[in-house]
Amino acid sequence: MEDAIVLRDLVVDRGRRRVLHGISCAVPRGVVAGLLGPSGSGKTTLMRAVVGVQVVGGGTATVLGRPAGSADLRRRVGYLTQAPSVYADLTVRENARYFAALHGRGRADADRAIADVGLGAAAGQLVGTLSGGQRSRASLACALVGEPELIVLDEPTVGQDPVLRAELWSRFHELAASGVTLLVSSHVMDEAARCDRLLLIREGRLIADDTPDAVRAAAGVSDLDEAFLRLIRASETGAGVAAGAGGEAS
Amino acid sequence: MNPRILAVTTGRILRQLRHDRRTVALLLVVPALLLTLVYYMYADQPARSGEVSTFDRIALVMLGFFPFIVMFLVTSIAMLRERTTGTLERLLTTPLAKADLLFGYGIAFGLAGAVQAAVASALAYWLFDLDTAGGSGFVIMIAALNAVLAVALGLFCSAFARTEFQAVQFMPVVVAPQLLLCGLFVPRDEMAGWLQAISDVLPLSYAVEALQEVGAHAEPTGTMWRDVAVVAGAAVLALVLAAATLRRRSG
Numbered sequence: 001m002e003d004a005i006v007l008r009d010l011v012v013d014r015g016r017r018r019v020l021h022g023i024s025c026a027v028p029r030g031v032v033a034g035l036l037g038p039s040g041s042g043k044t045t046l047m048r049a050v051v052g053v054q055v056v057g058g059g060t061a062t063v064l065g066r067p068a069g070s071a072d073l074r075r076r077v078g079y080l081t082q083a084p085s086v087y088a089d090l091t092v093r094e095n096a097r098y099f100a101a102l103h104g105r106g107r108a109d110a111d112r113a114i115a116d117v118g119l120g121a122a123a124g125q126l127v128g129t130l131s132g133g134q135r136s137r138a139s140l141a142c143a144l145v146g147e148p149e150l151i152v153l154d155e156p157t158v159g160q161d162p163v164l165r166a167e168l169w170s171r172f173h174e175l176a177a178s179g180v181t182l183l184v185s186s187h188v189m190d191e192a193a194r195c196d197r198l199l200l201i202r203e204g205r206l207i208a209d210d211t212p213d214a215v216r217a218a219a220g221v222s223d224l225d226e227a228f229l230r231l232i233r234a235s236e237t238g239a240g241v242a243a244g245a246g247g248e249a250s
Numbered sequence: 251m252n253p254r255i256l257a258v259t260t261g262r263i264l265r266q267l268r269h270d271r272r273t274v275a276l277l278l279v280v281p282a283l284l285l286t287l288v289y290y291m292y293a294d295q296p297a298r299s300g301e302v303s304t305f306d307r308i309a310l311v312m313l314g315f316f317p318f319i320v321m322f323l324v325t326s327i328a329m330l331r332e333r334t335t336g337t338l339e340r341l342l343t344t345p346l347a348k349a350d351l352l353f354g355y356g357i358a359f360g361l362a363g364a365v366q367a368a369v370a371s372a373l374a375y376w377l378f379d380l381d382t383a384g385g386s387g388f389v390i391m392i393a394a395l396n397a398v399l400a401v402a403l404g405l406f407c408s409a410f411a412r413t414e415f416q417a418v419q420f421m422p423v424v425v426a427p428q429l430l431l432c433g434l435f436v437p438r439d440e441m442a443g444w445l446q447a448i449s450d451v452l453p454l455s456y457a458v459e460a461l462q463e464v465g466a467h468a469e470p471t472g473t474m475w476r477d478v479a480v481v482a483g484a485a486v487l488a489l490v491l492a493a494a495t496l497r498r499r500s501g
Binding site for chain 2: 014015051052053054055069074075077079081083084085086087088089090094098099101102103104126142146
């Protein structure tokens with residue numbers, strides 16, 4: 001089966017600044033792919049390009065076999081923005097039902113999505129009265145409710161308690177097991193270990209694209225944090241302690 | 251455009267409004283208070299025989315003003331929120347069409363404007379003895395149309411504001427000249443030629459003329475229908491312009 005996401009030499013400029021410097025990678029279907037990198041490295045821009053809301057300066061982004069942003073992808077791709085984008089003056093349930101309805105889904109689907117993110121007890125509450133973590137889960141429910149084939153999540157677990165974070169990750173893996181592809185950004189390295197594949201991005205360049213085990217092996221250390229540090233240093237000096245894990249290796 | 255998506259979007263916008271009880275109360279009470287003020291301002295001024303009383307003349311036009319001013323502000327802020335909170339970007343990644351969103355706002359706030367106009371009209375007719383030759387239904391229809399026009403202008407103008415402060419500043423820019431030149435303060439045919447020319451291209455002038463036609467004639471006149479068509483056309487034009495400001499891709 002074709003890959004869920006294929007990027008070829010993707011270039012994005014913002015103003016005069018180049019944010020993505022020709023990124024090429026492929027994410028197979030049915031995996032949880034982690035997009036990792038420090039703040040400002042271009043994670044959000046890359047996700048926006050995949051969803052098709054980013055003006056692209058060069059290269060191509062192909063999603064589920066179609067150019068990113070194609071009209072028919074709008075019912076097949078779910079997107080969670082970094083800042084919770086739900087209506088603060090509606091309840092959690094009203095938000096979920098609205099986004100469900102946009103995707104042609106019913107009330108039962110909305111209620112299931114709310115339960116999946118652990119907000120069942122707060123379903124009748126106005127989003128504006130929720131805590132930050134609850135609000136971002138309400139936003140997550142609205143991204144899951146359309147049962148998309150590709151789910152793009154920009155830092156979905158920030159501010160969540162550890163138990164809930166573990167629950168969300170197991171939910172992500174359940175979805176992947178059912179054939180859904182997830183692209184999840186994070187800057188927390190302990191989440192990297194939970195991904196099936198890792199994309200490490202720094203200053204708009206991809207410096208690793210592999211499984212967590214392969215990344216560890218390439219760097220020669222067991223700690224992912226340390227492995228990333230070595231890959232970053234290697235990419236900066238241009239020397240190849242991590243030749244196998246750099247660029248488009250798979 | 252998809253009728254189901256349009257319907258759920260309209261419902262969502264009305265639900266947001268319903269949760270904001272204070273705004274709903276203000277929408278309904280403020281016109282009543284202002285009409286009361288105007289009524290007592292002119293209560294002691296005797297009407298010259300054969301002429302429409304000053305209160306009737308002003309109140310009729312005010313009934314058209316309220317939804318226009320209020321819905322412009324409400325829409326500008328609502329749409330700005332959609333842009334700044336990221337809900338607009340998210341909506342544009344779903345199967346929702348731009349027209350679903352724009353017409354959803356037009357219908358939802360158009361309805362809100364119609365309710366506002368109906369309440370204010372009921373008060374004006376029953377409590378303050380407003381007298382119009384034509385039916386009150388036409389007054390409410392024209393007021394509701396003003397609301398739709400204001401929504402369309404608000405949707406368009408919100409694209410040029412980055413903050414709420416900027417958005418409310420568009421009110422004096424867009425609304426005030428239309429109020430001043432609509433013919434309430436100085437009859438349009440007594441204005442200087444260049445003012446008349448400006449007044450001729452401002453849609454509210456036609457809405458006010460339509461209301462005055464309802465005030466003066468028992469049956470709807472051709473002029474009134476022409477004016478209604480002009481206002482509706484201006485609303486559609488503003489919606490098309492607003493659609494052009496919605497971009498699925500941004501930098």
